[in-house]
Amino acid sequence: MAELMIKPRLRWACRRGMLELDVLLAPFVEDGYDGLTLQQKQDFERLLACDDPDLFAWFMGHAKSPDAAIQALIQVILDRVRV
Numbered sequence: 001m002a003e004l005m006i007k008p009r010l011r012w013a014c015r016r017g018m019l020e021l022d023v024l025l026a027p028f029v030e031d032g033y034d035g036l037t038l039q040q041k042q043d044f045e046r047l048l049a050c051d052d053p054d055l056f057a058w059f060m061g062h063a064k065s066p067d068a069a070i071q072a073l074i075q076v077i078l079d080r081v082r083v
Contacts, residue, residue, distance in 0.1 A: 004041050007033075013048045021055055028077050040076070043069045 005013065010033065014025035025048075036044065047055070047070050057063040058074050065071040 004038075005045055010045075010048070013045075016055070017052050018056055021052060021059065024059055024077055024081060028080060032077070032080050036076075039069075040073060043073045046070060047073055 007029065010029045011026065014022070014029050016022055016025065033041065033044065046067070050065075050070070054063075054065070058065050058071070059078065065074065
């Protein structure tokens, strides 16, 4: 099993080229990441490897990720923002 990224590396990986993504991902690492299951943490790292235009489309609801696990994690992140 691959080793998970440590939090400082996650924080750095959440710094994207789009402000809209920064305001979703960076706070989630601080406030929501620790509550994820091991599988969700692995999925989050895979999410961070995706291209910004894809992430933007998925988070804004213009498209859905073809990966069901990533789409589910996007919903978790969006639900935390909407609370």
